[in-house]
Ligand code: ADE
């Protein structure tokens with residue numbers, strides 16, 4: 001099989017498993033919502049906002065990301081945010097999505113949990129009706145806050161549990177190891193939720209062990225640092241734990257100095273269950289097709305490898321077995337033609 005073009009990668013049926021809905025806020029929509037809600041921004045225009053998106057590490061990014069999220073106020077704002085991402089997903093032939101949302105970013109500003117989840121879910125439902133894009137929703141706890149605040153958030157989520165499939169853990173990783181949240185993850189599991197966590201993005205391989213052993217997660221978000229620990233690599237291969245990688249994010253946040261140094265294809269060849277995702281596309285320079293395309297441009301991704309990366313997303317997603325089979329057919333048919 002030959003090297004895939006952008007167009008081939010764009011038409012490839014895809015799944016997104018690591019996507020922060022707040023990270024899809026494009027500067028254009030940010031300005032529109034700021035005006036709608038009479039909120040002042042620290043930028044005069046879209047170009048100035050984009051110019052500010054230069055980060056040396058995760059925390060640099062998070063500072064801007066949390067500030068921008070303040071423009072999200074009403075149910076309609078959350079709808080518009082999510083609807084814009086769904087349209088982009090449709091353009092890029094993404095057929096199943098599992099977005100994260102960060103309720104604490106909003107409840108801490110006096111926005112109700114119901115406002116946030118209603119707007120997001122109304123758009124997700126419309127996306128399934130209009131484009132057939134299926135979804136699961138993942139509620140993340142902010143790891144720079146306390147475990148008791150995470151437990152309060154889980155309590156707030158209780159009336160909405162039928163809309164939530166899993167919990168995750170995001171925000172500042174260093175000095176906030178997974179075990180800090182073992183109780184709330186255990187409570188979430190008792191509530192019937194699936195479990196995922198960011199680990200090994202900036203934090204060490206030990207955080208991946210901890211997410212597996214102390215939180216009992218089914219997927220690791222990022223996990224690039226796994227390669228530092230051979231025993232962990234063996235464990236991840238044997239258990240087929242999905243690692244939801246985000247190449248453009250890793251370069252933008254200086255986890256890797258350049259795309260050509262990214263280890264995702266090395267991990268794939270080792271037999272790790274890595275897949276491709278966009279994390280916070282409006283801040284990192286591209287959505288899922290652009291992430292695949294970076295691998296094609298800088299790491300000579302083959303069509304066979306692109307197929308395996310999507311296969312890993314199918315295997316690792318939380319869709320029903322019936323839906324997984326449907327997506328498998330879409331992928332197999334595409335590869336026959338392409
Ligand atoms: N929140 C949004 N993007 C994130 C990332 N890449 N890591 C941790 N928390 C995040």
Ligand code: ZN
Pocket residue numbers: 018019020170198221279
């Ligand atoms: Zn992330």
